[in-house]
Amino acid sequence: MAEAKKAEGGEAEQPPKKSKKLLIIIVAAVVAVVLIGGGAAFFLSKHKAEPVDEEGDEPPAKAEKAKKSKNDHSEAPPVFVKLEAFTVKLQTEQQDAYLQAVPELRVLDAHLGEKIKQYTPEIRHRLLLILSGKKSSDVSTPQGVQKLANEMRVAINAILEPPQPRKKGREPEEPSDQAGPDDPVQAVLFTSFIVQ
Numbered sequence: 001m002a003e004a005k006k007a008e009g010g011e012a013e014q015p016p017k018k019s020k021k022l023l024i025i026i027v028a029a030v031v032a033v034v035l036i037g038g039g040a041a042f043f044l045s046k047h048k049a050e051p052v053d054e055e056g057d058e059p060p061a062k063a064e065k066a067k068k069s070k071n072d073h074s075e076a077p078p079v080f081v082k083l084e085a086f087t088v089k090l091q092t093e094q095q096d097a098y099l100q101a102v103p104e105l106r107v108l109d110a111h112l113g114e115k116i117k118q119y120t121p122e123i124r125h126r127l128l129l130i131l132s133g134k135k136s137s138d139v140s141t142p143q144g145v146q147k148l149a150n151e152m153r154v155a156i157n158a159i160l161e162p163p164q165p166r167k168k169g170r171e172p173e174e175p176s177d178q179a180g181p182d183d184p185v186q187a188v189l190f191t192s193f194i195v196q
Helices: 002-046 061-075 111-118 120-132 142-160
Strands: 079-082 086-089 098-107 185-195
Touching: 079 111, 086 120, 098 111, 098 120, 098 142, 111 120, 111 142, 120 142, 142 185
Parallel strands: none
Antiparallel strands: 079 098, 086 098, 098 185
16 A cells, blocks of 8 residues: 555656646747747837838938938937037237137937047137137127027038038028038037136
8 A cells, every 4th residue: 555655646746847847848938939029029120111212222311311310300319519618818809808618519419429529629629710709799698609609510510511512602601590400510508608
Protein backbone atom coordinates (compact mmCIF):
# COMPACT_ATOMS: atom_id res chain seq x y z
CA MET A 1 0.00 0.00 0.00
CA ALA A 2 2.83 2.32 0.76
CA GLU A 3 4.14 1.66 -2.72
CA ALA A 4 0.72 2.50 -4.16
CA LYS A 5 0.65 5.80 -2.23
CA LYS A 6 4.16 6.64 -3.46
CA ALA A 7 3.11 5.83 -7.00
CA GLU A 8 -0.01 8.01 -6.63
CA GLY A 9 2.06 10.82 -5.01
CA GLY A 10 4.68 10.63 -7.76
CA GLU A 11 1.99 10.92 -10.43
CA ALA A 12 0.41 13.83 -8.59
CA GLU A 13 3.71 15.77 -8.59
CA GLN A 14 4.41 15.37 -12.33
CA PRO A 15 1.40 17.29 -13.73
CA PRO A 16 2.33 20.54 -11.93
CA LYS A 17 5.77 20.38 -13.55
CA LYS A 18 4.16 20.04 -16.98
CA SER A 19 1.72 22.87 -16.25
CA LYS A 20 4.61 25.09 -15.07
CA LYS A 21 6.47 24.44 -18.33
CA LEU A 22 3.31 25.10 -20.31
CA LEU A 23 2.68 28.31 -18.34
CA ILE A 24 6.26 29.51 -18.97
CA ILE A 25 5.93 28.79 -22.70
CA ILE A 26 2.62 30.68 -22.90
CA VAL A 27 3.99 33.68 -21.01
CA ALA A 28 7.11 33.75 -23.23
CA ALA A 29 4.94 33.58 -26.36
CA VAL A 30 2.72 36.44 -25.14
CA VAL A 31 5.75 38.58 -24.28
CA ALA A 32 7.28 37.88 -27.70
CA VAL A 33 4.05 38.86 -29.49
CA VAL A 34 3.76 42.07 -27.46
CA LEU A 35 7.40 43.02 -28.16
CA ILE A 36 7.08 42.31 -31.87
CA GLY A 37 3.82 44.24 -32.07
CA GLY A 38 5.23 47.17 -30.12
CA GLY A 39 8.36 47.28 -32.29
CA ALA A 40 6.29 47.20 -35.45
CA ALA A 41 4.03 49.99 -34.19
CA PHE A 42 7.05 52.10 -33.23
CA PHE A 43 8.71 51.51 -36.59
CA LEU A 44 5.57 52.34 -38.54
CA SER A 45 4.88 55.49 -36.52
CA LYS A 46 8.42 56.78 -37.17
CA HIS A 47 8.44 55.91 -40.86
CA LYS A 48 5.07 56.99 -42.22
CA ALA A 49 4.46 56.28 -45.84
CA GLU A 50 5.56 59.19 -47.99
CA PRO A 51 3.24 60.50 -50.69
CA VAL A 52 3.97 59.35 -54.20
CA ASP A 53 2.98 61.29 -57.29
CA GLU A 54 1.05 59.78 -60.22
CA GLU A 55 4.17 58.48 -61.95
CA GLY A 56 5.34 56.65 -58.81
CA ASP A 57 8.27 58.98 -58.21
CA GLU A 58 9.08 60.54 -54.87
CA PRO A 59 7.96 64.16 -54.37
CA PRO A 60 10.48 66.96 -54.85
CA ALA A 61 12.69 67.78 -51.88
CA LYS A 62 11.17 71.24 -51.44
CA ALA A 63 7.64 69.91 -51.13
CA GLU A 64 8.82 67.32 -48.64
CA LYS A 65 10.75 69.93 -46.62
CA ALA A 66 7.76 72.28 -46.58
CA LYS A 67 5.45 69.50 -45.43
CA LYS A 68 7.91 68.43 -42.74
CA SER A 69 8.46 71.98 -41.53
CA LYS A 70 4.73 72.68 -41.21
CA ASN A 71 4.14 69.49 -39.23
CA ASP A 72 7.26 69.67 -37.06
CA HIS A 73 7.01 73.33 -36.07
CA SER A 74 3.53 73.04 -34.63
CA GLU A 75 4.21 69.84 -32.68
CA ALA A 76 7.82 70.23 -31.57
CA PRO A 77 8.76 72.18 -28.44
CA PRO A 78 10.80 75.33 -29.05
CA VAL A 79 14.59 75.11 -29.09
CA PHE A 80 16.68 78.04 -27.83
CA VAL A 81 20.39 78.80 -28.33
CA LYS A 82 21.92 81.35 -25.97
CA LEU A 83 24.64 83.63 -27.26
CA GLU A 84 27.24 85.30 -25.07
CA ALA A 85 26.59 88.84 -23.85
CA PHE A 86 27.38 91.77 -26.14
CA THR A 87 28.70 95.03 -24.73
CA VAL A 88 29.14 97.86 -27.24
CA LYS A 89 29.55 101.61 -27.28
CA LEU A 90 26.59 103.17 -29.06
CA GLN A 91 26.88 105.97 -31.60
CA THR A 92 27.44 109.28 -29.81
CA GLU A 93 24.56 111.72 -29.69
CA GLN A 94 25.57 113.88 -26.72
CA GLN A 95 27.33 111.69 -24.21
CA ASP A 96 28.80 108.20 -24.28
CA ALA A 97 26.26 105.42 -24.05
CA TYR A 98 26.80 101.70 -23.79
CA LEU A 99 24.56 98.76 -24.58
CA GLN A 100 24.78 95.38 -22.91
CA ALA A 101 22.51 92.72 -24.41
CA VAL A 102 22.18 88.96 -24.02
CA PRO A 103 20.32 87.47 -27.00
CA GLU A 104 18.82 84.01 -27.24
CA LEU A 105 17.85 82.52 -30.57
CA ARG A 106 14.68 80.48 -31.10
CA VAL A 107 15.63 77.98 -33.81
CA LEU A 108 13.76 75.37 -35.82
CA ASP A 109 15.49 72.32 -34.38
CA ALA A 110 18.25 71.23 -32.05
CA HIS A 111 20.85 70.39 -34.71
CA LEU A 112 21.00 74.09 -35.65
CA GLY A 113 22.69 74.72 -32.29
CA GLU A 114 25.80 72.94 -33.57
CA LYS A 115 25.71 74.89 -36.82
CA ILE A 116 25.43 78.16 -34.88
CA LYS A 117 28.48 77.17 -32.78
CA GLN A 118 30.45 76.63 -36.00
CA TYR A 119 29.54 80.11 -37.26
CA THR A 120 29.82 81.90 -33.88
CA PRO A 121 32.76 84.20 -34.81
CA GLU A 122 31.02 85.42 -37.96
CA ILE A 123 27.66 85.76 -36.19
CA ARG A 124 29.21 87.75 -33.32
CA HIS A 125 31.05 90.01 -35.77
CA ARG A 126 27.90 90.83 -37.74
CA LEU A 127 25.86 91.40 -34.60
CA LEU A 128 28.55 93.66 -33.13
CA LEU A 129 28.47 95.75 -36.32
CA ILE A 130 24.69 96.06 -36.10
CA LEU A 131 24.72 96.92 -32.39
CA SER A 132 27.57 99.43 -32.57
CA GLY A 133 25.82 101.24 -35.43
CA LYS A 134 22.83 102.11 -33.23
CA LYS A 135 22.17 105.26 -31.26
CA SER A 136 20.73 105.12 -27.77
CA SER A 137 17.53 106.72 -29.11
CA ASP A 138 17.19 103.83 -31.61
CA VAL A 139 16.96 101.26 -28.82
CA SER A 140 15.19 103.25 -26.12
CA THR A 141 11.67 102.13 -27.12
CA PRO A 142 10.13 98.65 -27.33
CA GLN A 143 9.59 99.17 -31.07
CA GLY A 144 13.27 100.03 -31.48
CA VAL A 145 14.35 96.93 -29.56
CA GLN A 146 12.03 94.75 -31.69
CA LYS A 147 13.41 96.31 -34.88
CA LEU A 148 16.94 95.55 -33.65
CA ALA A 149 15.96 91.92 -32.90
CA ASN A 150 14.50 91.59 -36.42
CA GLU A 151 17.69 92.98 -37.99
CA MET A 152 19.77 90.53 -35.96
CA ARG A 153 17.55 87.61 -36.97
CA VAL A 154 17.86 88.47 -40.68
CA ALA A 155 21.65 88.82 -40.37
CA ILE A 156 22.05 85.45 -38.63
CA ASN A 157 19.77 83.70 -41.14
CA ALA A 158 21.83 85.20 -43.99
CA ILE A 159 24.94 83.61 -42.45
CA LEU A 160 23.38 80.20 -41.82
CA GLU A 161 21.53 80.03 -45.16
CA PRO A 162 22.81 82.63 -47.63
CA PRO A 163 19.94 84.27 -49.54
CA GLN A 164 19.51 84.18 -53.30
CA PRO A 165 21.09 87.15 -55.09
CA ARG A 166 18.74 90.13 -55.48
CA LYS A 167 18.11 92.12 -58.61
CA LYS A 168 20.09 95.34 -58.85
CA GLY A 169 18.32 98.52 -57.89
CA ARG A 170 16.04 96.96 -55.30
CA GLU A 171 16.52 98.27 -51.81
CA PRO A 172 16.43 95.79 -48.94
CA GLU A 173 13.05 95.53 -47.27
CA GLU A 174 12.43 96.35 -43.63
CA PRO A 175 12.63 93.04 -41.71
CA SER A 176 9.22 91.89 -40.52
CA ASP A 177 8.39 90.73 -37.02
CA GLN A 178 7.68 87.21 -38.29
CA ALA A 179 10.35 84.94 -39.73
CA GLY A 180 9.70 82.75 -42.73
CA PRO A 181 8.49 79.23 -41.92
CA ASP A 182 11.78 77.66 -43.06
CA ASP A 183 14.17 80.29 -41.67
CA PRO A 184 16.66 78.61 -39.30
CA VAL A 185 16.35 81.36 -36.68
CA GLN A 186 12.72 82.15 -35.96
CA ALA A 187 13.30 84.92 -33.40
CA VAL A 188 15.94 86.81 -31.47
CA LEU A 189 14.88 87.28 -27.86
CA PHE A 190 16.74 89.40 -25.32
CA THR A 191 17.10 87.97 -21.82
CA SER A 192 18.98 91.10 -20.75
CA PHE A 193 19.03 94.52 -22.39
CA ILE A 194 20.68 97.48 -20.63
CA VAL A 195 21.47 100.92 -22.07
CA GLN A 196 23.64 103.19 -19.91
